[in-house]
Amino acid sequence: MSSISRTYARGMEIHQLRYVELVAREASFTAAARRARVSQSALSTQIAKLERELGHRLFDRGRHGAIPTAAGERLISRSRDALRALDGISETAHELSGQLIGTVRIGAVVGCEMPWLSTGIAGFVARHPGVALSYGEGASDGLLEGLRAGRLDLALVGHAGPFPADLTGTLLVDGPLVVLRPDSPDQEGLRGEPVRPADLKDARVITLPPGTGARAALDRTTRAAGIPLRPTFEANSGAMVIDLVRKGAGTGILAAGMVEPPPEGITVSPLSGSASSSLSLAHRPTPSTATSGLLEMLLDALGT
The missing domain is CATH 1.10.10.10 (Winged helix-like DNA-binding domain superfamily/Winged helix DNA-binding domain)
Known part of the structure; x- marks a missing residue:
């Protein structure tokens, strides 16, 4: 021994x-x-x-x-x-008395502007004051590693391609990328027309940073097309990308779901051959009762 x-x-x-x-x-x-x-x-x-x-x-x-x-x-x-296991026994004892306790650490990918997320978190805090809840933001790779290492219990992550097999994910959003350009007379005939990855080669591209679903999908799309692309601007929010495009700083690329309805003053076009940009709620295969409770409230807030 x-x-x-x-x-x-x-x-x-x-x-x-x-x-x-x-x-x-x-x-x-x-x-x-x-x-x-x-x-x-x-x-x-x-x-x-x-x-x-x-x-x-x-x-x-x-x-x-x-x-x-x-x-x-x-x-x-x-x-x-x-x-x-010990925490699970304690949680079960409190559940029998109608209480929910424990610790839930949630992370979210930067650039994710989802009102339902704050609504679900606030509702959970009000309903379950015995649960210690913490929240932080970061790149998706780091959030997934945090789940594996036990630093996080639940994470909202962006990804392109299959979800990691060692974790459990609930797919929330899955869609292609779109190209954003400021409205102008010379864009009228191009409104809604697909943009090829090759058309972006010499553009000042504005998008989200690495670790987000949109950026992972963009990198995957341009690699598949054989077009090396290094964005000029990396913004931590879709709103900043849109504002920079509207003011003529460059060409924006975001997930289609981030620009619905189309922003005023912006021409939105599909990106040809785009990989899907996905957003999922991720956790370990055996979440705690408190984590499952928060997941349920977030999905209710989303309306799924």
């Missing part, structure tokens, strides 16, 4: 496991202590005590933060399963 197994057999304090999981998630003892609402010295002392009992160092400390060792990775994987 390994030293880790022997320590499990003797019994391991739950708060030590939570501290280890927090350090792994935050890659920082300082940030983990802040999350746990304890002093850094108290958290470090408990992890050091656990390392002595195990006979293994769990983290390498360096300029890049706290990185799990091989023994740390093994313990973290097992402890996350154990902590989820």
